[in-house]
Amino acid sequence: MNATTGVGAANVTERPTVGFVVATLDEEAAIEVCVRSLLDQRYPADKIEVVVVDGGSTDRTREVVCALAAADGRVRLLHNPARIAASAFNIGVAGTTADLVSLVSAHSTTDPDYAALLVDAFGSSGAALVGGRMDAEALPGAGPIAEAISRATSSPFGLGSARFHYSDAPGWVDTAFPGAYRRELFAQIGGFDEALGRNQDDELHLRARLAGHRMWFDPRLRSSYRPRRTLRALWHQYFQYGWWRAVTIHKHRRVASLRHLAPAALVAGLASGPVLVAMAGRRRLIAGTWAGGIASWAGVLALAGWRERGAPPGVPGRVPAAVGCLHLAYGAGFWAGAARAAMDHTRRRRGTDG
Secondary structure (H helix, E strand, O other): OOOOOOOOOOOHHHOOOEEEEEEEOOOOOOHHHHHHHHHOOOOOHHHEEEEEEEOOOOOOHHHHHHHHHHHOOOEEEEEOOOOOHHHHHHHHHHOOOOOEEEEEEOOEEEOOOHHHHHHHHHHHHOOOEEEEEEEEOOOOOOOHHHHHHHHHOOOHHHHOOOHHHOOOOOEEEOOOOOEEEEHHHHHHHOOOOOOOOOOHHHHHHHHHHHOOOOEEEEEEEEEEEOOOOOHHHHHHHHHHHHHHHHHHHHHHOOOOOHHHHHHHHHHHHHHHHHHHHHHOOOHHHHHHHHHHHHHHHHHHHHHHHHHOOOOOOOOOOOHHHHHHHHHHHHHHHHHHHHHHHHHHHHHHHHHHHO
């Protein structure tokens, strides 16, 4: 058993069952379309399960799902008292009996061939975990900034080597969302870490890789999602991503991918440059190096906008701001999370020593 063969490759001729797990919290506007796209798969209906795990929605999310469940017995609604994604995923995995378990974003819609292609990807790769491509799509008429954010979160300039956002080439990757897993993988490495507010899927994928199971990326597995519509919301989202990335690194004492450190290095460079210029010798050299670094980053932002020159009017000029927001928010969140993790570690050591 190894990274290529995965955990006990299933015989695809047996038509494995596929369970979709959807975590929700106040998703009234999106949940029906999401669930219906899962029920309308071109795959044997009796091989499909949909488990919606709700964290205590205050809108009509639960009512909508209950109506779907009453009309189709393949749908189940479960409660998530902890109200975090990791616990929702664990509840959902336990709540389905499927051979293959696939996470689904409540903001997404899934192609009709997704289940069949998922089974094929597991069978052909022999992997224990498989990921597909997430296509960001702004709502029609959402405005140029929302469209710019959509393009920034689908660009290598915005997300580096996170191939599942833009690549058309299959291959082995460190992570992808939404992830799908052979059920026996959870028995081997455990479930999602409920101590993590975010990044729980990446952390699971890291544990899988440390256990010898790499993730296979298949770009045929496509689903669309709606990214944030404002720079403020985008900042909050990626600040949290950076924060929990630092916590994950502290937990495992290793970095899953060097791309995760790039935004942190950028923020550190931007913040430390003026201090070094003021305190150190050779100020002209340091100032020139710092200015060169800023110019290089500005060039990346400009290229990101130029890459989208065929976009609707007003969008290309806003893409650099969206890409810059991604970089800075993630990097700032990383350092904030690293500082918090270090303080918590110090408190625990003092408590133990005391």
